[in-house]
Amino acid sequence: MLDIRTTADGVEFSVRVVPRASKSEIIGVIDGTVKVRLKAPPVDGAANGELIKLFAGKLGVAKSDVEIVSGLTSKTKRLRVSGVTVEALNELLS
Template sequence: MIEVTESDRGVTFSVKVVPRASRTEIAGEIGGAVRVRVASPPVDGAANDELIRLIAKRLSVARSAVEIVSGAASKSKLVRVSGVTAGQLRDALAS
């Protein structure tokens, strides 16, 4: 199960990113984190931008509501999304 922390600033969860994948998709859960494959390479923030776009689209929130809190230069990231609950996050990522 995805480990989610809920606060007044939004929900925070871990993401493991696989750059240069054949397609961009949410690929399930691994060790309490969301596994996301992105087609973009990890160059000039392209993979991070694609990750933010994917999460925002899946949760039906604005891209500005999705923030990489830590790990911007790493495959393991901590992401915060404002305007959703932990339940909404789990439901959206499971579908």
């Protein structure tokens, strides 16, 4: 079960990133965290940018609505997505 926190304008949740994968994709939920593979390397923010682009595209929101609130230099990150409900996030991950 994903650990999702509801915020005033959206949701916040944890993500575990695996950079330098063959393609960018959401793997699923493991131990309360969304596991994601990213094609980009963790250099100069490339992986963070790709993570934001991936979730914005999958959830149908603007890239400016997806924010990394913690873990900018870590494989484990906390994302905040504005304009998204818990139900929409759960639907994407199921």
